[in-house]
Amino acid sequence: NAGVTQTPKFRVLKTGQSMTLLCAQDMNHEYMYWYRQDPGMGLRLIHYSVGEGTTAKGEVPDGYNVSRLKKQNFLLGLESAAPSQTSVYFCASSYWTSGDTGELFFGEGSRLTVL
Amino acid sequence: LAKTTQPISMDSYEGQEVNITCSHNNIATNDYITWYQQFPSQGPRFIIQGYKTKVTNEVASLFIPADRKSSTLSLPRVSLSDTAVYYCLVGDSGPAGNKLTFGGGTRVLVKP
Numbered sequence A: 001n002a003g004v005t006q007t008p009k010f011r012v013l014k015t016g017q018s019m020t021l022l023c024a025q026d027m028n029h030e031y032m033y034w035y036r037q038d039p040g041m042g043l044r045l046i047h048y049s050v051g052e053g054t055t056a057k058g059e060v061p062d063g064y065n066v067s068r069l070k071k072q073n074f075l076l077g078l079e080s081a082a083p084s085q086t087s088v089y090f091c092a093s094s095y096w097t098s099g100d101t102g103e104l105f106f107g108e109g110s111r112l113t114v115l
Numbered sequence B: 001l002a003k004t005t006q007p008i009s010m011d012s013y014e015g016q017e018v019n020i021t022c023s024h025n026n027i028a029t030n031d032y033i034t035w036y037q038q039f040p041s042q043g044p045r046f047i048i049q050g051y052k053t054k055v056t057n058e059v060a061s062l063f064i065p066a067d068r069k070s071s072t073l074s075l076p077r078v079s080l081s082d083t084a085v086y087y088c089l090v091g092d093s094g095p096a097g098n099k100l101t102f103g104g105g106t107r108v109l110v111k112p
Helices: none
Strands: A004-007 A010-013 A019-025 A031-037 A043-049 A065-067 A073-078 A087-094 A110-114 B009-013 B018-023 B033-038 B045-050 B053-056 B061-064 B070-075 B084-090 B106-111
Touching: A004 A087, A019 A031, A019 A087, A019 A110, A031 A073, A043 A065, A043 A073, A073 A087, B009 B018, B018 B084, B018 B106, B033 B061, B045 B053, B045 B061, B045 B070, B070 B084
Parallel strands: A010 A110, B009 B106
Antiparallel strands: A004 A019, A019 A073, A031 A043, A031 A087, A065 A073, A087 A110, B018 B070, B033 B045, B033 B084, B053 B061, B061 B070, B084 B106
């Protein structure tokens, strides 16, 4: 049981390049989330999904796109990377219950540097 | 959207009890309160969750007053390994589902 797996774990991009971060979970969770965390700061929600085929915007969605074509995968895309997107990206998943905030299970993070 | 406010940091010593209070004035009727712990270079991990009154597990206690506008995480007899950032999280069960946003967290430093 791997839990939440993020790939890649490290990546260096040049300004303007594109890339996709993959998050995979094997817990059959409905909800999946992408967060970013800048040095010394808290986590900020980028996008999230409440089920296969659905996505919704979080606090800081600009410059990112997401897709949830399969229940177990949640992809985060950067179409034209900017230095301001240098950060550590965390994916999380949880089961859904009404009102009750299901426990979030986090991946190990993906460290992205944009030069 | 329920927002949370926590102290930025607090120091303690080994063996002491640490209490971290989180303010969430706009908590919704059905929202639960959850606390997470994060070590450097790791994703946060679940500590405890509650709705009202008191919840206790093997690592912490959570105290929630009747008005639910705040909550207090209590870590008994901390050790050096409890040095971490602690986040209070309140679920926002809006039309788009559970939009879970973190606050700034509280950086706890446990000294020998």
